[in-house]
Amino acid sequence: MFYKRVLSFIVFTVLMTAILFSSGNRDYTEKLDELRKKVVDKGVPEEWFNKNLEHEKFKLHTNISKYFNNLAEHKVSRNEKDINWYYRMFGVDAKIKKAEKFIRKHKEALLAAEKKNGIHYEMMVAIIGMETNYAENRQRGNFYVFNSLVSQYLFTDRKRFSVNELAALYDFSKKSEKSTYYYIGSFAGACGWGQFIPTSLKAYFIDSHDQDSDIDVFSVDDTIFSIENYLHNHGLNSKTISNKDKRYYAAHAYNHSDAYVKATLKIYDALRTERKQ
Secondary structure (H helix, E strand, O other): OHHHHHHHHHHHHHHHHHHHHHOOOHHHHHHHHHHHHHHHHOOOOHHHHHHHHHOOOOOOOOOHHHHHHOOHHHHHHOOOOOHHHHHHHOOHHHHHHHHHHHHHHOHHHHHHHHHHHOOOHHHHHHHHHHHHOOOOHHHOOOEEHHHHHHHHHHHOOOHHHHHHHHHHHHHHHHHHOOOHHHOEEOOOOOEOOOOEOHHHHHHHOOOOOOOHHHOOOOOHHHHHHHHHHHHHOOOOOOOOOOOHHHHHHHHHHHOOOHHHHHHHHHHHHHHHHHHHO
16 A cells, blocks of 8 residues: 555656646746645645646646736726726627626526525626626636636745635535536636636535535526625625615625726616616
C-alpha cells in the first residue's frame, strides 16, 4: 500500500510538472501545492482535488487576469466609459423587448416564485436577462469553474476567493451529484443561467421542487427560484419590493457594480410598466 501511494504521488507530480512546464510556468509548482493544502484544510478531500487536476478537461488560463481588467463594469467605474455605453454594450433595450417571450414561456414558474415572498418576478427576469440573455445557450460559458478558480489562485491576487470557492464547488458538486466539470461558465468562476459563484450556489441555489438530487444550475425553473431566494435573503419581500433603495441593495449584492444594478433595474422598471398596462 505504501509503495502504491508513493508511485501514485510520483505519477501525479510528473503530470502536474508537465502541465505547468507546458504553460511556461515552472515557478507555480509550489503555489499549486500550497493551494492543495489550503483546500484540504477547508475539508476538501485531496483525492478530489488531484482527480480534477488530472482530468482531461483540466487547463490553466495563464492570462486570466486580463479578463478581469477588461470588464465592462470596471471601465465604467474607472470613468473610461459612461452608463449609456454600458447599456449599449449589454443591449439593454433589446433585452427589454426579448423578455416578453421568456416571460410567456416560463410564466408558471415566475408566478410561483413571486408568490413565495412577494418579490416581483420582473426582478428575476431582469437578472437572468443581464447574466445570460434569458438562458441563451451560447451564454453557457467557456470556462470550467474548477479551471478558472485554480488559475485565479495561480495567476491573480484572488487567492482567498479561489480557496473558498473551490471548497464550495466540492460541496455543491457532491450535493447535486454532478461531475465537477459539469460546472462551466465565466472566467470569474460563475456558472449556470443565473451565474452563481460556488459559495452562492451552496448558500442560495435551490431546486424549484425542493429536491436536492434534481438540482441543476442549467434549469431555468431552478434558476428563477434560486434568484428569488437570493433576493429574499438580501432584504426583498412583499413589504420592501416597492422601495427603490431596497431593490438597489439586493441587486448590488448580486453584482457589486453600480452600472450592472442600473441596467438591471432599467429592465425591471420597463417590464413592470408593461405588466401594469
